[in-house]
Amino acid sequence: MIFVGERINGGFKDIQKAIKEKDKSIIGRWAKIQTEAGADYLDVNMGALSNKLDDFVWMIETVQEVVSTPISIDSNKLSFIEKAIKLCHKSPLINSTTADKEKLDEIIPLAVESNASLIGLCMDKKGAPRDANKRVELGATLFSEAIEKGLPEDKLFLDPITMPLKFLQEQASSVLEAIRQFTLLSSPPPHIIIGLSNISSQTKEEELINRIFLVMCIEAGLDAAICDVTDEELVNSAITCELILNKQIYSDSFIKAYKESRKK
Amino acid sequence: MIFVGERINGGFKDIQKAIKEKDKSIIGRWAKIQTEAGADYLDVNMGALSNKLDDFVWMIETVQEVVSTPISIDSNKLSFIEKAIKLCHKSPLINSTTADKEKLDEIIPLAVESNASLIGLCMDKKGAPRDANKRVELGATLFSEAIEKGLPEDKLFLDPITMPLKFLQEQASSVLEAIRQFTLLSSPPPHIIIGLSNISSQTKEEELINRIFLVMCIEAGLDAAICDVTDEELVNSAITCELILNKQIYSDSFIKAYKESRKK
Numbered sequence: 281m282i283f284v285g286e287r288i289n290g291g292f293k294d295i296q297k298a299i300k301e302k303d304k305s306i307i308g309r310w311a312k313i314q315t316e317a318g319a320d321y322l323d324v325n326m327g328a329l330s331n332k333l334d335d336f337v338w339m340i341e342t343v344q345e346v347v348s349t350p351i352s353i354d355s356n357k358l359s360f361i362e363k364a365i366k367l368c369h370k371s372p373l374i375n376s377t378t379a380d381k382e383k384l385d386e387i388i389p390l391a392v393e394s395n396a397s398l399i400g401l402c403m404d405k406k407g408a409p410r411d412a413n414k415r416v417e418l419g420a421t422l423f424s425e426a427i428e429k430g431l432p433e434d435k436l437f438l439d440p441i442t443m444p445l446k447f448l449q450e451q452a453s454s455v456l457e458a459i460r461q462f463t464l465l466s467s468p469p470p471h472i473i474i475g476l477s478n479i480s481s482q483t484k485e486e487e488l489i490n491r492i493f494l495v496m497c498i499e500a501g502l503d504a505a506i507c508d509v510t511d512e513e514l515v516n517s518a519i520t521c522e523l524i525l526n527k528q529i530y531s532d533s534f535i536k537a538y539k540e541s542r543k544k
Numbered sequence: 545m546i547f548v549g550e551r552i553n554g555g556f557k558d559i560q561k562a563i564k565e566k567d568k569s570i571i572g573r574w575a576k577i578q579t580e581a582g583a584d585y586l587d588v589n590m591g592a593l594s595n596k597l598d599d600f601v602w603m604i605e606t607v608q609e610v611v612s613t614p615i616s617i618d619s620n621k622l623s624f625i626e627k628a629i630k631l632c633h634k635s636p637l638i639n640s641t642t643a644d645k646e647k648l649d650e651i652i653p654l655a656v657e658s659n660a661s662l663i664g665l666c667m668d669k670k671g672a673p674r675d676a677n678k679r680v681e682l683g684a685t686l687f688s689e690a691i692e693k694g695l696p697e698d699k700l701f702l703d704p705i706t707m708p709l710k711f712l713q714e715q716a717s718s719v720l721e722a723i724r725q726f727t728l729l730s731s732p733p734p735h736i737i738i739g740l741s742n743i744s745s746q747t748k749e750e751e752l753i754n755r756i757f758l759v760m761c762i763e764a765g766l767d768a769a770i771c772d773v774t775d776e777e778l779v780n781s782a783i784t785c786e787l788i789l790n791k792q793i794y795s796d797s798f799i800k801a802y803k804e805s806r807k808k
Contacts, residue, residue, distance in 0.1 A: 445787070445788065445794055446794055446796075449787075449790050449793070449794045450790050452788045452789070452790065453788075453789055453790055456763065479788075483794075483796065484796045484797070485784070485798075485799070488780065488781075488784055489784060489787075489788070491781075492759055492781055492784040492785050492788060493788055495756055495759045495760060495763075496759060496760070496762075496763040496785060496788060498760075499720065499759075499760040499763045499764065500763065516752065517752075517755075517756055520749070520752055520753060520756040521756050521760060523709070523713075523753075524709065524716045524717075524743075524753070524756060524757055524760060525716070525717055526713050526714050526716065526717055529713070530709055530710055530713045530747075532710075532747065532748045533748070534749075535749070
């Protein structure tokens with residue numbers, strides 16, 4: 281399982297405050313906590329508060345002063361992504377591109393030449409997908425463009441686009457179906473990722489819904505998630521799911537064994 | 545989701561004691577607790593302690609004195625099953641038959657004429673299945689025999705046979721694959737059931753493994769389980785899973801709504 285820590289995001293008030301006041305301690309604290317919890321990447325997102333490249337640079341540099349966990353560059357601006365890639369000490373994850381041809385023509389070569397991984401969102405200019413078929417069609421476009429332009433399949437992360445259960449309940453089944461289809465694209469298939477927390481947006485059982493949906497997605501073929509890596513029950517559920525799928529050899533203390541095996 | 549309460553089973557020490565001493569209070573207590581927790585059927589199993597028909601009759605009558613929840617007749621002896629069916633106030637679940645032709649020739653007509661449901665185990669004289677293909681082959685045999693002999697598909701429960709993760713780790717994936725295949729047998733498909741607790745046998749994380757495996761199975765197409773219905777986290781996980789699959793309309797208090805809707 282590839283865990284991307286979601287917490288360094290300007291959508292959270294403490295991160296907003298940190299950016300405004302250039303308070304390194306808040307960013308640094310979340311960088312450490314998420315790394316200790318087992319994050320493979322730390323997502324860095326400015327949110328709507330700022331659109332200054334300097335702020336983004338400051339955030340990434342602050343994270344890298346504290347931990348060596350790779351960065352997930354969360355921006356839709358190509359100029360920001362280009363700058364961020366140059367700052368990254370380790371091979372980053374670009375989060376993200378849509379499936380629009382003109383975007384892919386720019387961003388895939390950038391990922392290839394900088395040895396970065398790339399999240400491809402199954403959406404385009406026409407908006408979010410309404411069913412599994414559209415997700416699969418856009419996923420196939422992302423996959424074929426990536427392969428054609430020289431991005432290895434293990435550097436591509438397909439995101440089927442998760443919608444809030446509260447408002448678009450029937451979309452969850454489409455996401456699961458799309459994940460199953462993505463696993464058939466190639467052998468081994470590309471990585472499959474979701475932004476987990478969206479599923480439980482504005483519900484009263486956020487952790488429960490996140491946890492159950494993550495397990496269902498892993499059963500369907502998912503192998504990566506942008507999520508709250510500090511939610512221990514969530515992480516333990518994912519570990520147990522992978523144990524059941526025979527991706528880790530059973531031992532009585534399999535959770536501890538998994539965590540030990542991933543210490544950096 | 546169809547929940548079969550597993551607790552009135554001579555494998556548990558308190559039930560052994562109850563049978564030996566003809567202590568109705570212990571059996572009655574578990575009948576009530578499991579019914580209140582939402583069991584659709586109460587499994588009644590003598591375990592290895594006794595092989596007396598009188599004891600089995602006593603157990604079933606004791607349960608029915610306290611609750612009106614239908615009985616899951618858990619015995620592999622045809623004579624016990626025949627007797628138990630006559631005692632049952634409500635249409636019971638016969639637990640179970642193997643896929644052997646001579647057994648099916650006897651037990652399916654019995655289920656048909658008594659309007660009972662029937663669990664068909666995906667195993668035969670040769671033993672337990674070793675892979676998904678064997679499970680699917682035996683499931684198809686059970687399904688076609690049932691249909692041919694007049695048992696409606698909604699009275700048939702296919703059990704792909706769950707093995708302990710600790711000793712046969714690779715079998716869990718075969719169970720999931722078999723469940724997916726069973727959903728393709730007909731539309732609507734037969735019910736699909738597992739004896740859940742077997743998966744976590746002799747592990748140190750029984751509840752966690754049970755919970756995660758149940759969610760994975762439901763994602764794959766399972767709609768019934770013999771399990772610890774008094775494990776609230778387990779039941780809530782299954783409810784959440786069915787919500788995500790759009791089998792219940794979302795509301796902020798969806799767990800409460802589900803439980804209310806099932807009160808007898």
